[in-house]
Amino acid sequence: MSIHRRSLLTGLIAIPAAGAAGALIGAGPAAAAPASIDRTAFKLRRRAGSYATAIAGLDAALPNVSVQHVLDDGNRAATRITAGEGAGLVTNFAAGFHFESGDDNTAEWIPQGITTSSDALDAGVYEDRKAVLVSWYSTGVDGQKGVRVSFVNRTDPLAPVYRHVLLVEPYTSGGVHSYRPVNIHAGGIAWYGHHLYVVDTSNGLRVFDLNHLWQVSSTVSTACGRQSDGSYQAFGYKYVLPQSLAYDQVGTGALRFSFISLDRTTAPDSFLVGEYGNPGTGTRLVRWGVDYTDRELVHDTGSTTDATASWAYRVDVTSMQGALSLNGKYFLSTSDGDGNDGDLGTWTPGGGVVMHYDTLPVGTEDFTYRSSTDELWTVSEYAGRRMAISVKAGAF
Numbered sequence: 001m002s003i004h005r006r007s008l009l010t011g012l013i014a015i016p017a018a019g020a021a022g023a024l025i026g027a028g029p030a031a032a033a034p035a036s037i038d039r040t041a042f043k044l045r046r047r048a049g050s051y052a053t054a055i056a057g058l059d060a061a062l063p064n065v066s067v068q069h070v071l072d073d074g075n076r077a078a079t080r081i082t083a084g085e086g087a088g089l090v091t092n093f094a095a096g097f098h099f100e101s102g103d104d105n106t107a108e109w110i111p112q113g114i115t116t117s118s119d120a121l122d123a124g125v126y127e128d129r130k131a132v133l134v135s136w137y138s139t140g141v142d143g144q145k146g147v148r149v150s151f152v153n154r155t156d157p158l159a160p161v162y163r164h165v166l167l168v169e170p171y172t173s174g175g176v177h178s179y180r181p182v183n184i185h186a187g188g189i190a191w192y193g194h195h196l197y198v199v200d201t202s203n204g205l206r207v208f209d210l211n212h213l214w215q216v217s218s219t220v221s222t223a224c225g226r227q228s229d230g231s232y233q234a235f236g237y238k239y240v241l242p243q244s245l246a247y248d249q250v251g252t253g254a255l256r257f258s259f260i261s262l263d264r265t266t267a268p269d270s271f272l273v274g275e276y277g278n279p280g281t282g283t284r285l286v287r288w289g290v291d292y293t294d295r296e297l298v299h300d301t302g303s304t305t306d307a308t309a310s311w312a313y314r315v316d317v318t319s320m321q322g323a324l325s326l327n328g329k330y331f332l333s334t335s336d337g338d339g340n341d342g343d344l345g346t347w348t349p350g351g352g353v354v355m356h357y358d359t360l361p362v363g364t365e366d367f368t369y370r371s372s373t374d375e376l377w378t379v380s381e382y383a384g385r386r387m388a389i390s391v392k393a394g395a396f
């Protein structure tokens with residue numbers, strides 16, 4: 001549904017901003033300023049369960065490949081977005097690419113989350129490759145297949161290639177190790193070291209271990225897991241990435257985990273999580289610290305499992321699809337239906353939001369940031385207009 005863009009803010013005080021051509025961008029209606037809320041209401045609890053046992057069994061049964069191997073085994077060609085084309089798609093264009101036509105137009109999968117090798121490691125390179133990862137959820141039109149992630153090799157930005165990898169949940173039953181699809185929305189992802197964090201809307205965060213990428217049989221497009229003939233299938237995909245742990249929501253805040261991004265400008269590093277809402281009354285942003293030594297959440301003092309949020313704000317933003325923070329400044333992506341460009345809000349706590357209308361692609365979603373080039377990346381979800389594209393964050 002298309003949303004009138006002046007209704008995008010239901011809580012943040014909107015301030016006019018100078019447009020790219022110098023014109024003022026109209027402000028939304030004035031309302032109550034955003035407010036700090038009780039961070040202790042938002043608590044996650046680490047759960048590893050029996051994943052390690054199943055992963056060990058599957059490690060023994062299947063070839064374990066590297067991220068570099070998957071990136072170098074791309075079977076789809078993305079198309080680079082040129083500067084001229086990009087200028088017509090977003091404001092302050094930086095870089096981007098289109099997916100192959102089959103992925104661009106499919107009704108079976110919809111892209112949602114985005115992260116890059118700059119999240120994984122501050123150097124921006126992982127196993128000698130520059131990469132973008134994009135999550136897609138299965139719509140179920142051809143059977144429920146869970147979530148796939150595009151591993152896009154952008155080491156040569158002029159000729160990006162990619163391959164889809166299926167996310168799976170490993171398990172052991174009757175002494176037999178197998179895996180099943182992960183049936184979640186996957187609205188946001190964040191790559192941190194060897195861990196890929198994926199939001200699970202009502203439940204919290206799922207964590208997938210990139211040290212265990214398995215090559216499986218791709219002969220059966222309708223099956224997943226270990227089959228009666230002893231083969232391991234993944235709906236026709238060649239590689240699977242297993243879940244290794246979860247952070248379950250146990251606090252009283254009942255946060256909707258819609259998207260996630262990494263902030264390396266905080267101490268310690270942190271994840272910013274937010275929630276989608278339409279109308280946006282009550283939508284919140286919440287932050288958890290992450291430990292770079294083990295790539296897991298910072299646990300509460302004296303606990304080996306519980307992680308309480310370090311910061312929380314009620315922002316009341318309608319149709320918020322992504323959020324990212326840099327040095328205390330917040331960037332918010334908001335969607336405006338399938339007939340209008342997306343909008344970008346910038347905000348510093350204590351002030352009002354500045355809205356930059358029609359600056360992002362139609363169907364804008366999650367955010368991620370590439371610090372070496374000041375690129376704020378997003379992915380767009382609507383069929384026929386799907387792309388991963390970035391703008392210069394410092395220009396806003």
